Amino acid sequence: MKLFSRLRGRCYCAFCKAERKVYVKKHIDLTNVVGAVLLAMAVGQAYWGAPDPRALVIFCLTIVTLEVFVYMRWRSSIICNLCGFDPLVYKRSPERASQLVQAFYKEQHNNLEFWLSRSPLVERRRQVRAQERKVSGQREMLARVDARRAKSAAALPPSKSP
């Protein structure tokens, strides 16, 4: 157990490659244990008026609560808030991670703030839309060319067979 561990850090999402801040502290450190001891001693002193073994229960509850809080904070911070990618789920099941990203995308579909964010999914959607517009523009142009050809073919006098 370290005396003091770093709380936050920066990382890149493995799916969307966006840089973001995460909590890197996964477990409690020695500083938290010392804090829990001091808290238990202070509460024991204030409640019972003397050092009491019942303060050990307060110490244990504080340690468990801190560990759960620190772990849950770490766990929720590693999920990318720009694409919904969860690396822990991906390690266990890549298909499940894919479903979660799709669900995140569907969930954010009507969220205006998401469309104004710097999420790479927004950029990908723009690229797909631009590609669709390009393809439909080419189809329209081909349809117009075909219509002109048909018109000019109809305007020509029928060819006489020799």
Ligand SMILES: [Zn+2]
């Ligand atoms: Zn991401």
